[in-house]
Amino acid sequence: MDGNDVKLNQIYTSGLRDVGLQDKYDLNKSTVFVSGTQALVRLCLLQAEKDRAAGLNTAGYVTGYRGSPLGGIDLQFSQAEPALTAAGVTFHPGLNEDLAATAVWGTQQINLHGEGTRDGVFAIWYGKGPGVDRTGDVFRHGNLAGSSEHGGVLVLMGDDHAGESSTVCHQSEYAMMDAMIPVLNPANLAEMVDYGLHGWAMSRYAGVWVGIKCVKDNIESTASVRLTTDDFHSHLPNDFKPPEGGLNIRRNDDRFAQESRLHAQKMTAVKAYARANRLDRVTVPGGANPRFGIVSTGKAYMDVLQGLADLGIDHQMAERLGLSVYKVGMSWPLDPAGLTEFATPLEKMLVVEEKRGLIEPQIKETLYGLDGAPVIIGKRGIDGTRLLPEEGSVNATQVAHIIATELLAGVTLAPPVAANLDQIKTQLERDVGALAMARTPYFCAGCPHNSSTVLPEGARGYAGIGCHWMAQFMDRNVEGNTHMGGEGANWIGEACFSTRRHVFQNIGDGTFNHSGLMAIRAAVAADVNITYKVLYNDAVAMTGGQTHEGGMTPVEIARLLDACGVRDLALVTDDLSRHDRSTYPKGVSFHHRSELQLVQTRLERIEGVTGLIYDQTCATEKRRRRKRGTMPDPDQRIFINPEVCEGCGDCGVQSNCVAVLPLETELGRKRKIDQSACNKDFSCINGFCPSFVSVSGGALRKPAAAALSDEELPLPEPAVSFDTPVSYVLTGVGGTGVVTIAALLGMAAHLEGKGCGIIDMAGLAQKGGAVTSHIRLARTPEDISAIRIGPGGADVMLGCDMLVSADAALLKLMNSSGHVIANLNEMPTGGFTRNTEEHLPTADMTDRLSTIVPSDHATLLDTSQMAVRLLGDSIASNLLLLGVAWQKGLIP
Known part of the structure; x- marks a missing residue:
């Protein structure tokens, strides 16, 4: 290292925060850079530390079943095993959601018989929305039974409101309501931890299980946040007296007493706890004479704050307008006392929440019949017109428009606010127009599903949960699906009234292990003609390559299918040498994958239920294992x-x-x-x-990188302005490092002590699909409200792929005075494999990207070619694009 290098190193490291990769689990570090799932790991560590400080000998227990937006939770907990074990926290992923919830129920029973080794167990159940639905029976029974005095249960509901990576758009609060489980709705990552601690405290106090709403915008976000118990205080209510015998779980509890206690006493205790700890509170007072009020919760509350900021309404302006904001932390059951006090002076109230109204009906029920109650709008306006949608999600731009035009209708707005409203209207009304082509998700290179999902001529198949779902996007005559675990059961009903004699049903090994075996048993019992294709790829590829619970193997699958009564069973594989035929049931036939069509043609002619196990390791997992040296790499x-x-x-x-x-x-x-x-x-x-x-016997030769002359270096220091938060949309293709670039920006901001918030939207994209990251940078974390960017909210687009960047929905996010930095390299879509003459609409894409912002704000260049020339590899093209944005002064 020469003198100049030392000088540069001093310049770029002075004043940086001391950061280590394990800070997120180091409780001595208060401000950390974490994702939503990592925050949940830290939550467990904080609760364990809190109990130890209180003199309690407790343990933690975490179980559930992965699924977006909680798809990577098991990976994070597994990787944090040393820290969790030291804290007495056991992570035990469930075989499926309802059995995992039953295990959680068991953790609350440890002291009922005097056999417990701990004072109590604080437990977490996790699952995505459909998993919440299938677990309803356990939730009802478990919540009626209750929680232990020093234990407690959190139910983490992974809700994908917009259906960005799910088979349905889901909302889980109503399932919680049906089981009488209170719902806490955190607005950001910091509150996820804060509400988690409150949830366990409430669970212990009131003897209930407590739901924590985990929307995609929180659980799949990453931010620099303060997470410590120093700021956490839990208070027991002084306006509620628990009954004799308490509210916690009991031995030999009568079902009638359970129901009575839940309705008459536990719900009262829940509301009392929420009141005592101000889970619902006024955050914008609105001056001495508030006239207008906004009530919101969770992620939608952050949209409200961002919407007010976009309008230019700060606290002083809100006071002049008489505008107040009430933040609801416990969205069900709503505590009536605080709400009534807030609503009493108001003339009009706007309720902002996503999906079906949950708070709004409770508010109307609470205020109905009260003298002087305000007019309430939310899902509908005063005249019944539709305002906030029940479907999809809500964004800050929509909310800002509704605040100004509906809640404040008839109010003279200050000129700056009126000007901001005009700009918001323009952004919402802007019609970008659809692009002729879209980048859809596709199988990875070498994916076993490329071969396994092909059917014989004239055959028809059904899709299932997993990466093979994408076969529906291809010309494979695979169409239709069921919920997870119902694969093929729909054919039982359809077959009775169909001219078709036989169908194929794809089912992943993960689904088979989860619950799919029951569907196969049902098909055998119904004696329908169906061939189940169990696609064994040796990993849970869709959510990160995890291993299956219990380590299911092709031999075990074959034995189960044989025991169920499957009449004919074939194993098809890319490597016959892997299989010891003597370990398989008698009658199983073995074939190389080149014989797949012959095998399928034979199976579809057989009466009854037949089975085919397609054994080939996930291509992405192969790549990982080869890099780690745990799998041979063909020379x-x-x-x-x-x-x-x-x-x-x-x-x-x-x-x-x-x-x-x-x-x-x-x-x-x-x-x-x-x-x-x-x-x-x-x-x-x-x-x-x-x-x-x-x-x-050869290796790829790395292209020689071009040498840069002394005259070309160093590059000039960019002129950077950072007066207000900056919003970025980062677009690209799955598997090319888009999410990595977002993480680099976030960590850089964290190192400098700035505020940062990131949401990665990868959806089904493994390889070849569209990936988007929303990024907000600010001087402090407190300056960031909603991370998701609404129409007109993006200051900069970093377009790593032209086709994704030119999509109408993404272009609509651009501010009319924003900047576009985009890569001109053309990457084919997955459709090119079938359409040999497919060409991207290059001219249209270029025109859209260069005209959505002022012409001098659009920089389009082929960073892929530049990366090859300068660095010898196109993999650096996205990072080079980031460098271009830096040189233009767009990265603070």
């Missing part, structure tokens, strides 16, 4: 000789592989193999073509 690569290739595209058709790319030449479009994406499945060589070249 072979396939290339296409462009001198021989005629561009027929049969290699792509046969393999369905996204690593087969177009190669534009003077003689027309040909094909090449993207060696960076290739996972060495080698199914492309099934194409009828002599152009393939196999190379063994």
Whole structure:
């Protein structure tokens, strides 16, 4: 390191926060950079520390079943095992949601028989919305039974309001209401921890299970936040006296007494706890004479704050307008005392919440019949017109418009606020127009589903939960689905009234392990003609490559299918040598994957239920294991000789592989193999073509990077302005490092002590699908409200892929005076594997990106080519794009 390097190092590290990768679980560090699921790990550590300080010998227990937006929770808890074990917290992922909830129920029973080793167990159950639905019976029984005095239960409801990575758009509060489980609705990451601690305290005090709403915008966000028990204080109510015998779980409890205690006493205790700890409170007083009020909760509350900021209504302006805001922490049951006090002086009240109204009906019930009660609007306006939608999600721009035009209708707005409202109206009304093509999710290069989901001519199949769901997007005659665990049971009913004799049903190994076996048993009992294709890929690929609970193997699956009465069973694999045939049930036939169509044709002719186990490891998991040295890496690569290739595209058709790319030449479009994406499945060589070249014993040569002259370095320091928070939309393709760029920006802001908030929206995108990150940077964490960006709210777009960036919904997010920095490189969609002449609408994309903002604010350049020239690898193109934005002064 020379003198100049030392000087630069001092410049760029002075004043930075002392940060380590394990800070998130170090309770001595108060401000940490964490994701939503990491915050839940820290929550357990904080509760354990809190109990130890109180002299309690407790333990923690966490179980449930993964699923977006809680798809990565088990990975985080597994990786944090050393810290959790030291704190006495056990992580035990469940086989499915309802059995996991039953295990949680058991943790509250440990001292009923005098056999417990701890004073109590604080427990967490987690699951996505559909998992909440299937667990209703356990929730009802468990909540009626109650929680232990030094234990407590949190029910984490993973809600994907917009259905961005789920089969349905879901909202779980009503399921909680049905089981009489109180619901706490945190607005941000800090409150997720705060409300978690309150939830356990409430659970212990009132003897109830407590729901914590985990919306995508919180649980899948990352931010720099203060998470410590120093700021947490829990107070027991002084206006409620628990009955004799208490409210906690009891031995031999009578069901009638349970019901009476829950309705008559536990709910009263819940409301008393919420009151004593000000879970519902006024956050914007509205001056001495408030006239207008906003009531909101959770993520929607942050939209309210952002909406007010977008309008230019600060606390002083709110006082002049007589505008107050009431933040609800416990959205059910709503405490009437605080709400009534807040509503009494108001003329009009706006209720802002996502999905079906939950707070609004409770408010109307509370205030009905009171003299001088305010007019209440929310889902509907005064005249019954629709205001806030019950479907999808709500954004800050919508909320700002409704505040100004509905709640404050007839009020003369200050000129700056009126000007901001005009701009908001323009953004909402702007019609960008649809792009002719979209980037849809696709199977990874070398994915087993590329081959396994192909059906014989004329056959029909059903999809299931898992990555193979995407077969519905392809020309495979796979269409339709059920809920998780119901795969094929729909055919039991349909078959009675259909001219079709037989269908195929895809079912992933994870679903089979979770609950799918019951559907197969039902099909056997109904004696319908169906072939179950159990797609064994050796990992829970859709949520991060986790192993299956119990370690299900093809042999165990075969034995279960045989025991269920499946009449004919075949195993198809890419490697027959992996299987010891003597361990399988008698009658199982074994085949290489090249025989798949012959095997399927035979099975569909057999009466009754037949089975096919397709065994091939997930391509992404193969790549991970090869990098870790736990799986052999074939010493072979396939290339296409462009001198021989005629561009027929049969290699792509046969393999369905996204690593087969177009190669534009003077003689027309040909094909090449993207060696960076290739996972060495080698199914492309099934194409009828002599152009393939196999190379063994060699390694890829890294292209030589261009040398930069002394005159080109150093680059000038950019002029950066950071007076107000800056909002970014980062767009790209799954698997290319888009989320990594967002994390780099966030960590950089955290290091400098700035505020940052990130939401990553990857959805089904593993490879080839659209990925978007919303990023907000501010001088302090307190300056950030809603992280999700609404129409017109984005100051900068970092477009790592033209096709994704030019999408109408994303362009609508751009501020009319914002900046676009985009990569001009053209990456084919997955559809290119089937449509050999597919071309991206390059001219239209370029025009849309360069005209959505002022012309001098659009910078379009091929950073992929630049990365290859400067660094020898296109993988650095996204980082280079970030560097361009930095040089233009767009990164504070």
